[in-house]
Amino acid sequence: MNLENKGLRELFSLANQIGNKRYHKLTHQDFEKYREFDYWRYVNGDYECGTTQESRDWVTENSDSYCPICEQHYSVKGGKTIDHKLPRSQYPWLSMNFHNLWVICRDCNQEKSEMNWYEYEHYIFVNYHDWYPVVKAARPKLLLHSLKD
């Protein structure tokens, strides 16, 4: 592949293609780890059966009345949700790692969707510059560093 004639935009696009590619195999064990969170969060692991007391207690202990990102009251932003800083669909082994969880409002969670961490920081920096310091402070440094182990 000739990279010399490509612009920065194309080079980033190429890097993204590989970065977003899941060339590893998502194994049965990965799926089990992915589901561990559901069993902790939802009764019988089923979203429709409601949340478990244990996970509700954790949410209470790890949040106040305002979303740490948008600083809006949860009641006007769709309520509290637990987000995986590093998405569990891509980091199944971190599905039940509490360093990877934080409570944010539903709207912010939906906007973050499946973004990787720096992708999300970049998104916030460009689109919601004022929120960037909070998001940067929430960066899961240890977990990101553990990828190099």
Add this chain to the structure above:
Amino acid sequence: MNKSQAINLLENEGWTKADAMRALEVIDFKSNPDEITIRRATSRFAGTELINRQRLQASQKGMVTKKNKEIERTHQEYTAKINGLNQSYQKEQEKYATQIQHLSNTNKVLETQLQNANTQNNELVKANQQLQKDNKDLKNIIDGIKLKLTMNIKQLLQYEDSEIRKALIHMFKSTLG
């Protein structure tokens, strides 16, 4: 004459002891009977009666002989059957021993294959785990570079030169892709 003497007398004349005893049952030996009394009492067992008894005895002996031969034949038949069964049992046993040996060999081969498959699987699981991390690490490095670039550009955009600003805005846009 007492009973023993009377029995001896009859045995000497070819009677069997059992026949003699049976014939002398009617005699009261307390009265010390003489030979005439004894012969009179035993005469009913002589002659036709004796011949009939001897014929009966011969017939019984014949039956016994026949039965013995039959038993002997049956014994031989069963011995042959048992020998046959023993032989076929031995053959079966040898056949099963061969099969067991064969299965045991196959089992060893399968065990080795399983061990190899397990080793390969473990290697693949490790490689897969490493790939998962590497993939995400690469993605994060690229995103980190983009972020850093965006932040630096934003900082540089504070300066006035319009040509440089244009170039920087172009560069900034290229980080958004």
